[in-house]
Amino acid sequence: xxxxxxxxxxxxxxxxxxxxxxxxxxxxxxxxxxxxxxxxxxxxxxxxxxxxxxxxxxxxxxxxxxxxxxxxxxxxxxxxxxxxxxxxxxxxxxxxxxxxxxxxxxxxxxxxxxxxxxxxxxxxxxxxxxxxxxxxxxxxxxxxxxxxxxxxxxxxxxxxxxxxxxxxxxxxxxxxxxxxxxxxxxxxxxxxxxxxxxxxxxxxxxxxxxxxxxxxxxxxxxxxxxxxxxxxxxxxxxxxxxxxxxxxxxxxxxxxxxxxxxxxxxxxxxxxxxxxxxxxxxxxxxxxxxxxxxxxxxxxxxxxxxxxxxxxxxxxxxxxxxxxxxxxxxxxxxxxxxxxxxxxxxxxxxxxxxxxxxxxxxxxxxxxxxxxxxxxxxxxxxxxxxxxxxxxxxxxxxxxxxxxxxxxxxxxxxxxxxxxxxxxxxxxxxxxxxxxxxxxxxxxxxxxxxxxxxxxxxxxxxxxxxxxxxxxxxxxxxxxxxxxxxxxxxxxxxxxxxxxxxxxxxxxxxxxxxxxxxxxxxxxxxxxxxxxxxxxxxxxxxxxxxxxxxxxxxxxxxxxxxxxxxxxxxxxxxxxxxxxxxxxxxxxxxxx
Ligand SMILES: Nc1nc2c(ncn2[C@@H]2O[C@H](COP(=O)(O)OP(=O)(O)OP(=O)(O)O)[C@@H](O)[C@H]2O)c(=O)[nH]1
Ligand SMILES: O=C([O-])CC(=O)C(=O)O
Ligand SMILES: [Mn+2]
Numbered sequence: 326x327x328x329x330x331x332x333x334x335x336x337x338x339x340x341x342x343x344x345x346x347x348x349x350x351x352x353x354x355x356x357x358x359x360x361x362x363x364x365x366x367x368x369x370x371x372x373x374x375x376x377x378x379x380x381x382x383x384x385x386x387x388x389x390x391x392x393x394x395x396x397x398x399x400x401x402x403x404x405x406x407x408x409x410x411x412x413x414x415x416x417x418x419x420x421x422x423x424x425x426x427x428x429x430x431x432x433x434x435x436x437x438x439x440x441x442x443x444x445x446x447x448x449x450x451x452x453x454x455x456x457x458x459x460x461x462x463x464x465x466x467x468x469x470x471x472x473x474x475x476x477x478x479x480x481x482x483x484x485x486x487x488x489x490x491x492x493x494x495x496x497x498x499x500x501x502x503x504x505x506x507x508x509x510x511x512x513x514x515x516x517x518x519x520x521x522x523x524x525x526x527x528x529x530x531x532x533x534x535x536x537x538x539x540x541x542x543x544x545x546x547x548x549x550x551x552x553x554x555x556x557x558x559x560x561x562x563x564x565x566x567x568x569x570x571x572x573x574x575x576x577x578x579x580x581x582x583x584x585x586x587x588x589x590x591x592x593x594x595x596x597x598x599x600x601x602x603x604x605x606x607x608x609x610x611x612x613x614x615x616x617x618x619x620x621x622x623x624x625x626x627x628x629x630x631x632x633x634x635x636x637x638x639x640x641x642x643x644x645x646x647x648x649x650x651x652x653x654x655x656x657x658x659x660x661x662x663x664x665x666x667x668x669x670x671x672x673x674x675x676x677x678x679x680x681x682x683x684x685x686x687x688x689x690x691x692x693x694x695x696x697x698x699x700x701x702x703x704x705x706x707x708x709x710x711x712x713x714x715x716x717x718x719x720x721x722x723x724x725x726x727x728x729x730x731x732x733x734x735x736x737x738x739x740x741x742x743x744x745x746x747x748x749x750x751x752x753x754x755x756x757x758x759x760x761x762x763x764x765x766x767x768x769x770x771x772x773x774x775x776x777x778x779x780x781x782x783x784x785x786x787x788x789x790x791x792x793x794x795x796x797x798x799x800x801x802x803x804x805x806x807x808x809x810x811x812x813x814x815x816x817x818x819x820x821x822x823x824x825x826x827x828x829x830x831x832x833x834x835x836x837x838x839x840x841x842x843x844x845x846x847x848x849x850x851x852x853x854x855x856x857x858x859x860x861x862x863x864x865x866x867x868x869x870x871x872x873x874x875x876x877x878x879x880x881x882x883x884x885x886x887x888x889x890x891x892x893x894x895x896x897x898x899x900x901x902x903x904x905x906x907x908x909x910x911x912x913x914x915x916x917x
Contacts, residue, residue, distance in 0.1 A: 329488035330481075333458060337441055340460050340494055345432050346439035352467055354477015362464045371465055375647070376656040382644045385652060386465055387674055388522060389500045393649060394688045395525040395532070395574075395753045397769050400507040402537065404773070411774025412884060413764075422508050426517045429504050433496045433519070437462040443481040443490075444474035444530050446539075446604075446618035451708035453548075453604055453616045455539065456484045457491035459529045466495060466527050469646060472621040472692050474530045491515070491538055493529030497522045509533060511541035511772050524623050524648070524690060525752075535602045535618045537772035543604070544773060544781045552766045553603035554582040555615050557702055557711065558825055561592030566825045569603045569615055569793070570717035571742070571766040574752030575688070577719070577800055577813070579624040583636035583700055586818045589852055593818070596702035597636070597695070598711060600624065605713060611791040614710040622698070625752070626650050626689040628662040633814045640697035647691050651677060651684035660685035687751035714828045719798040720747025720763060725870045726799040728811055728863040729820045730840035731827055735786045738795025740896045741840065743779050744878040745797075762881050776888035783892055796824050797840070802863060810859050819849050837866045838903035872904040 341349060352358060363384060366372040372384040402410040403422040410416040417425075440461050447454025459470060470476050484490045493516040498504055505520030516533045518526055525532045539550035553569040572578050582600040586593040599617025608614040622637075626647065629637050641658075651659045651668035659668045661683050668677040668684035677684050695701050704711050718741060720726075732738035742765040749759045753769060762768065764775055771778050785792060798820055800813040823843050826832045834841035842864055850860070879897055882889050 329485050336492060341439055344430050344434035346434035346437050348438045350438050351441045352477055354471055359468060359471055362468050366464050375658055379657050380642055384646050386646060386648045388649055390673055391502050392500055392521050392523050393686050394523060396505060397753050399505050402772055403508055403510050405512060409773055413768060413771060413775040419510055426506050426508055426519060429498060429519050430496060433498050434462045440467045442467055442470050442476060443484055444470055444476045445480040445483055446474060446530055446535050447616045448706050448708050449475050449479050451616055453606055453710060456480055457493055457530055457534050459493040459495060461495040463497050463522050465522055469528050469692050470530060472694050473528055473619055473623060475620055491534050495527055495529055509537045509772055511538055514538060532770055536770035541772040548606040551603045552770050554578040554600045555598035555603050555617055556582050557596035557598060558821055559594040566714040566828060567711040568715045568717060569713050572719045573747045573763045573766045575625050575750035576721050576747060579622060580634050580814060581817055583634055584818055585635055585815050587815045589849055590818055595700060597698055597700045598702050598705045611789045612712040613793060615713050616710040617705055621692060621694045623690055623692050626660040626691055627685055627687055630662050630664060636698055636700045639699050640693050641691055645691050645693040649686040649689035660689055713793045715796060715824050716793045717796045717798055718742045718745050720745050721801040722799045723801060723803040725867060725874060727842060729796060729798045730842050732795040732840050735792050736783060736892055736896050739779060739782045740893055741795060741797050774888060776885035779893050780890045783890055794828055810862055812853060816853060823848055838900055838907055839866055839871055868904055868907050872908060875901045875904055
């Protein structure tokens with residue numbers, strides 16, 4: 326009898342013929358399988374054991390030093406039509422891409438095991454969840470996929486029921502940057518990745534499937550696949566509002582998702598639903614309902630401490646994999662920003678010497694099951710997801726951009742998201758600290774033309790829709806001394822409270838051309854030690870600076886050509902016009 330797994334079996338055979346592995350292993354996702362993989366990696370040196378007394382079942386992986394981050398210049402969207410990938414993606418024709426990458430896959434698994442990794446993105450019984458199968462020759466990838474997704478038998482059973490799945494083929498190849506590609510074929514629901522073992526390049530369920538391929542599917546099917554955390558904010562009265570927030574890589578998603586409210590907020594609680602990816606769909610009630618497709622966290626280690634993110638630290642003392650962190654003399658994991666302990670060995674395994682740079686790689690990471698997070702929400706397993714009250718955009722902006730503002734309405738909010746700019750970080754290879762446009766924090770992850778993506782966002786604004794309000798935040802404003810003005814981390818609660826109060830209609834706001842800002846009296850600032858001048862800076866709207874910013878945003882929107890939605894252009898013209906009017910000599914006094 327024909328089985329819905331025939332296509333999967335045929336594909337595995339086909340890949341095996343091309344890559345010529347010594348063995349094929351179908352992953353069941355069991356604990357025994359995980360332990361066997363760990364043993365294997367301890368033998369090969371892919372992992373080393375951390376101190377079992379302080380960190381039971383925790384392991385350190387040191388990657389090849391040339392393979393420590395996502396590689397955007399080697400990441401391609403291979404749609405049939407180049408315009409469908411858009412200027413926001415690198416594009417290659419599908420035939421050429423297949424040919425190029427298949428040549429690298431030929432014979433690449435000789436002497437290795439081919440692992441078949443069935444996985445489900447999202448709660449296993451959720452109608453919003455989607456399945457995929459990754460084929461990889463990396464035991465490190467298998468171990469990480471088991472933590473990051475619902476991997477193994479249950480996923481395979483769902484694939485057998487549904488018949489459809491995203492195909493991901495991965496090999497570490499010879500880890501040669503000159504023979505490295507991450508290619509996406511959205512029309513074929515296929516991903517091919519070779520030459521890297523690093524997270525975003527190799528754990529194909531994450532950025533490749535759950536963002537690049539899923540965003541393409543989401544557009545066709547009327548939903549959203551976004552680079553967003555999801556949290557629930559519960560008041561002392563037991564009322565919970567769910568918020569999704571898009572910040573670029575290494576700009577604070579994991580930290581905000583696990584926030585612990587400061588002492589000024591007795592009885593408040595933040596629940597974590599997700600820290601990186603959010604799939605949202607309009608429900609019958611017109612609201613957007615969201616799930617986290619992932620089951621674990623692949624978080625940035627540096628800067629994570631008991632004072633900045635106690636929830637993260639609490640989940641990292643057992644059952645975790647650390648990649649490219651440093652080690653103390655007694656084999657505990659260490660990174661910059663951790664006040665306890667000191668590094669003996671750096672991320673490359675050398676004796677620590679400050680002359681060699683940071684002890685932990687700036688993009689060193691931990692992988693851990695979400696279940697270990699003390700703030701993990703029971704609603705994270707809800708197959709229907711959670712209803713979203715607010716969407717927050719944000720980036721790293723050392724100047725100009727205020728602490729928080731609200732968009733006037735949905736189309737203004739889409740413009741605010743499209744216009745987002747952020748200074749680059751170590752999460753991708755290349756220069757750090759360079760300001761670039763990163764629409765909705767999706768620049769590296771949108772699997773299709775940004776102009777069509779903006780249209781898709783605008784199209785959600787239907788008659789019966791009850792869409793979330795849209796906000797923009799910036800935790801990274803710097804003062805004249807070069808230091809961050811806003812304390813950030815737990816104190817971001819003060820901004821979240823204002824956002825939820827706005828959603829409830831409980832507080833007013835100050836109207837400006839760029840959006841609605843908090844009145845000082847509506848922000849709970851007691852105990853922060855912020856001076857009046859600092860607060861002024863955080864809430865300042867520099868009209869001339871914003872007029873220049875909007876001129877840049879205009880050029881950016883133009884760069885997508887005729888596909889740019891007219892509605893977005895009109896909205897841009899409206900805000901630019903208001904800024905210009907406010908700068909006219911007669912208006913200057915009124916703006917102040
Ligand atoms: N100053 C300041 N730094 C922050 C804040 N939140 C996070 N950070 C720092 O920013 C870095 C990245 O934070 P994460 O929360 O890991 O960022 P992320 O968006 O989850 O990053 P990816 O996992 O790469 O997508 C860490 O070094 C944090 O310590 C904040 O509110 N203020
Ligand atoms: O995808 C990765 O490799 C890690 C990550 O979360 C990001 O870079 O946003
Ligand atoms: Mn993160």
